[in-house]
Amino acid sequence: MRAAAEMGVNIPKLCATDSLEPFGSCRLCLVQIDGRRGYPASCTTPVEDGMVVHTETAKLSDLRRGVMELYISDHPLDCLTCPANGDCELQDMAGVVGLRNVRYGQEGANHLSEQADESNPYFTYDPSKCIVCSRCVRACEEIQGTFALTISGKGFGSRVEAGQGVPFLESDCVSCGACVQACPTSSLQENTIIQMGQPEHAVITTCAYCGVGCGFRAEMKGDQVVRMVPWKDGKANEGHSCVKGRFAWGYATHKDRITKPMIRKSIQDPWQEVSWEEAISYAASEIRRIQQQYGVGSVGGITSSRCTNEETYLVQKMVRAAFGNNNVDTCARVCHSPTGYGLGQTYGTSAGTQTFKSVDKSDVIMVIGANPTDAHPVFGSRLKRRLRQGAKLIVIDPRRIELVKSPHVRAEHHLQLRPGTNVAVLNALAHVIVTEGLLDEAFVAERCDDRSFTDWLEFIRRPENSPEATAEVSGVPAAELRAAARLYATGSSAGTAGDIAKGRVNSAIYYGLGVTEHAQGSTAVMAIANLAMLTGNIGREGVGVNPLRGQNNVQGSCDMGSFPHELPGYRHISDSTVRGEFEAAWGVRLDPEPGLRLPNMFDAAIAGSFLGLYCQGEDIVQSDPNSQHVAKALMAMECVIVQDIFLNETARYAHVFLPGSSFLEKDGTFTNAERRLSRVRQVMAPLGGYADWEVTQMLANALGLPMDYGHPSEIMDEIAALTPTFRGVSFEKIDRLGSVQWPCNENTPEAGLETMHVGGFVRGKGRFLITRYVPSEEKVTRRFPLLLTTGRILTQYNVGAQTRRTDNNVWHPEDRLEIHPVDAEDRGICDGDWVGVTSRAGSTVLRAQLSERMQPGTVYTTFHFPESGANVITTDSSDWATNCPEYKVTAVQVSLVTQPSEWQREYSRFREEQDRLLAQASAAAVVTG
Numbered sequence: 001m002r003a004a005a006e007m008g009v010n011i012p013k014l015c016a017t018d019s020l021e022p023f024g025s026c027r028l029c030l031v032q033i034d035g036r037r038g039y040p041a042s043c044t045t046p047v048e049d050g051m052v053v054h055t056e057t058a059k060l061s062d063l064r065r066g067v068m069e070l071y072i073s074d075h076p077l078d079c080l081t082c083p084a085n086g087d088c089e090l091q092d093m094a095g096v097v098g099l100r101n102v103r104y105g106q107e108g109a110n111h112l113s114e115q116a117d118e119s120n121p122y123f124t125y126d127p128s129k130c131i132v133c134s135r136c137v138r139a140c141e142e143i144q145g146t147f148a149l150t151i152s153g154k155g156f157g158s159r160v161e162a163g164q165g166v167p168f169l170e171s172d173c174v175s176c177g178a179c180v181q182a183c184p185t186s187s188l189q190e191n192t193i194i195q196m197g198q199p200e201h202a203v204i205t206t207c208a209y210c211g212v213g214c215g216f217r218a219e220m221k222g223d224q225v226v227r228m229v230p231w232k233d234g235k236a237n238e239g240h241s242c243v244k245g246r247f248a249w250g251y252a253t254h255k256d257r258i259t260k261p262m263i264r265k266s267i268q269d270p271w272q273e274v275s276w277e278e279a280i281s282y283a284a285s286e287i288r289r290i291q292q293q294y295g296v297g298s299v300g301g302i303t304s305s306r307c308t309n310e311e312t313y314l315v316q317k318m319v320r321a322a323f324g325n326n327n328v329d330t331c332a333r334v335c336h337s338p339t340g341y342g343l344g345q346t347y348g349t350s351a352g353t354q355t356f357k358s359v360d361k362s363d364v365i366m367v368i369g370a371n372p373t374d375a376h377p378v379f380g381s382r383l384k385r386r387l388r389q390g391a392k393l394i395v396i397d398p399r400r401i402e403l404v405k406s407p408h409v410r411a412e413h414h415l416q417l418r419p420g421t422n423v424a425v426l427n428a429l430a431h432v433i434v435t436e437g438l439l440d441e442a443f444v445a446e447r448c449d450d451r452s453f454t455d456w457l458e459f460i461r462r463p464e465n466s467p468e469a470t471a472e473v474s475g476v477p478a479a480e481l482r483a484a485a486r487l488y489a490t491g492s493s494a495g496t497a498g499d500i501a502k503g504r505v506n507s508a509i510y511y512g513l514g515v516t517e518h519a520q521g522s523t524a525v526m527a528i529a530n531l532a533m534l535t536g537n538i539g540r541e542g543v544g545v546n547p548l549r550g551q552n553n554v555q556g557s558c559d560m561g562s563f564p565h566e567l568p569g570y571r572h573i574s575d576s577t578v579r580g581e582f583e584a585a586w587g588v589r590l591d592p593e594p595g596l597r598l599p600n601m602f603d604a605a606i607a608g609s610f611l612g613l614y615c616q617g618e619d620i621v622q623s624d625p626n627s628q629h630v631a632k633a634l635m636a637m638e639c640v641i642v643q644d645i646f647l648n649e650t651a652r653y654a655h656v657f658l659p660g661s662s663f664l665e666k667d668g669t670f671t672n673a674e675r676r677l678s679r680v681r682q683v684m685a686p687l688g689g690y691a692d693w694e695v696t697q698m699l700a701n702a703l704g705l706p707m708d709y710g711h712p713s714e715i716m717d718e719i720a721a722l723t724p725t726f727r728g729v730s731f732e733k734i735d736r737l738g739s740v741q742w743p744c745n746e747n748t749p750e751a752g753l754e755t756m757h758v759g760g761f762v763r764g765k766g767r768f769l770i771t772r773y774v775p776s777e778e779k780v781t782r783r784f785p786l787l788l789t790t791g792r793i794l795t796q797y798n799v800g801a802q803t804r805r806t807d808n809n810v811w812h813p814e815d816r817l818e819i820h821p822v823d824a825e826d827r828g829i830c831d832g833d834w835v836g837v838t839s840r841a842g843s844t845v846l847r848a849q850l851s852e853r854m855q856p857g858t859v860y861t862t863f864h865f866p867e868s869g870a871n872v873i874t875t876d877s878s879d880w881a882t883n884c885p886e887y888k889v890t891a892v893q894v895s896l897v898t899q900p901s902e903w904q905r906e907y908s909r910f911r912e913e914q915d916r917l918l919a920q921a922s923a924a925a926v927v928t929g
């Protein structure tokens, strides 16, 4: 079938698709082959040299019509009113085979009266339309890897079932939509198609949720999105999706969107709706007033990892060139800044080394402090597929994440360490590799810096780094750790130096915020980089060091110069040559001194020297640690300008609100965790009238910095001209190639570089750095005897501002505190009880969820709902190099309670008051007409 298709001959089919393995159940694709008897199914018959195949004969037509008659005799004849009308393969094939009548009628036994399953909020399963082709079952297994569906029964009684015959919502289904996409009929159908009908046109764009950066076809009716379909040619996802990108886009037109600019003198005042001109001019005058009164450095800006590269670039440009200081930072400060630092120091560049498809060539995969099936689901599915093909898995995580054991996937080793001990474990892994002679001496000799290696070798050999010595602190049994080290270095848990001589395996490391968000986050990243160099696992496909980036454009926001010490392309602001290029292009003098980081801005605000903030697309009150400290800092400021799509928690402390635009309302690019730049394309007009880049441009102009970009492509042209690693990037090229990966310049292939550090590191020789384990100051005590660690779940996203405004809430309506039954019993806590969680920073109340995914002594929660206040408890302890907060380690006490915490009561009061002040703005607008 595939060979024929490649020659332009399409054979009728129903159970085959090019994204699934051939199955051979529908019998529509029958062909005749010279010299063979019968009518084999072309989808399952391998092509052979010299084979003569007849795809259209009178006999084949007859047989196909017969097959189709049988299907249609058990299928509703409601094509005209069916939501799939015009997009149904059964309908198409009936036409192709020339079906004219159905001899069997519809009077016999059939499935036409079966009830539809409408339990899933996003799609409906209507068994009456099912032709039992198994495409859905196979998509769930082969593409998504969840194994939620089966065909139950036999023959005429066969039907698709979710789980053990339960409604979809109660099954293991994670609502990725792969089955819906695979279904050739309307049996599995998106509810939006049922409600709105078939789309009229489509625009290719990029998901605005996580760092996988999936490509999507936004299918539209006029300017309304009808459906988001994962784009087959999207290189990051190759036609797959998760529940967020596929279904959770309704927030873009949610009634909570604020589309009118608003201002107020104080946060006790009601909001006042004003024109864009008035809002911009007020914001600009306040920034200048504050600077005149308190100094040039008394204001700053925050760029957004949710916004496009072009928007992020403009914000940092405005801060540096119009504010006249370098007080610009981004949310990467609180997630992956240690990645930037750690990989920069060891390899010379601050990004992952591979493409996602590289994992298809890995033999051993080590996942550290990441939970890809929840936080990077499309990559998680790809990784699981590779594991089902036989790759081996090591998980290093305090929790028993899904990858440790799920259908057809089982980690060879789960090193269930205590939170805060990553560096001890990573050092012990390296210690085993060195002392058991499992290192790649040739790679180290050729590619790495001698001196740094010699120093590091002396350090890592020390007995204090042995698994036996570190077991006590990390809780990881020494034998298990030794086996994991051998597996990573040799491909076998019992591997020896002799195995290496037979040939190296490909071992890859994927890590997440469970590595970076620690007091030793940067140290852990360097320890990971050391491990990969030590074993020669860098510089080819299937290996590497891969940070799984959290937000859609966190890589891009870092690349674009969002940090106070770096201009775009990670070049230090103190470098006069680089600074000179920007000064010439921007026509201003730039301050050579790095500006304030986010936590320093908060401290300076409380100290009275930082009074004005422009915050684009970032909810620092909910997402940053020690929320009460952040709120106090905002209250100390005289002008907080928030640009966002909703009045988020930070906006409740703002004096100027500028309506933001969602990813559907603007053009630009996002850069995913592979360094891949993909296009974001406008499918509807900005609800507030302007895209985010236009708003920043207006503010810059009002501040006296001329900006006159007509389209984001012009901003990218400026970025390319000023940034060597982006020299070859343009919208024209991305539109032509689909996406490009940086570095993309005269030294790389046209679409940029897929694999980094091939043949040599960006910094020249790879540098081993000594990574001494230093216990976190955040220790358990009698007062705070448990360690709290935080993370995400699949259906909610980050601060939840978007996903909480979608039906994703049916899966996760509140944050809960996961606690081990032993710890719960000690405290008299039952599942569902309200519990108080107290740390030295604050106290909140959540509902308890008893879970053995935790180890005793560790509790876990998500931070998707503002009222649960997870970040009221997290402290200001942070990474020594980058100030990335130590979200993953907070010493807490948990106890049964009967009422909300004091913080929660105050939060409710403040929120109600702010809602009232917002309502007054709309009311005033109505009165004034």
Ligand code: SF4
Binding pocket: 136, 139, 140, 144, 146, 147, 148, 149, 172, 173, 174, 175, 176, 177, 178, 179, 180
């Ligand atoms: S939506 Fe995804 S997880 Fe759910 S049944 Fe379909 S393929 Fe499986």
Ligand code: SF4
Binding pocket: 129, 130, 131, 132, 133, 134, 135, 136, 137, 160, 179, 182, 183, 184, 185, 187, 188
């Ligand atoms: S639900 Fe759709 S994909 Fe699944 S077996 Fe039925 S017709 Fe095929």
Ligand code: SF4
Binding pocket: 207, 208, 209, 210, 211, 212, 213, 214, 237, 241, 242, 243, 244, 245, 246, 376, 377, 378, 379
């Ligand atoms: S995996 Fe990430 S980028 Fe892809 S659809 Fe899901 S949230 Fe969007």
Ligand code: FES
Binding pocket: 012, 013, 014, 015, 016, 023, 024, 025, 026, 027, 028, 029, 030, 041, 042, 043, 044
């Ligand atoms: S397409 Fe070949 S048997 Fe169905």
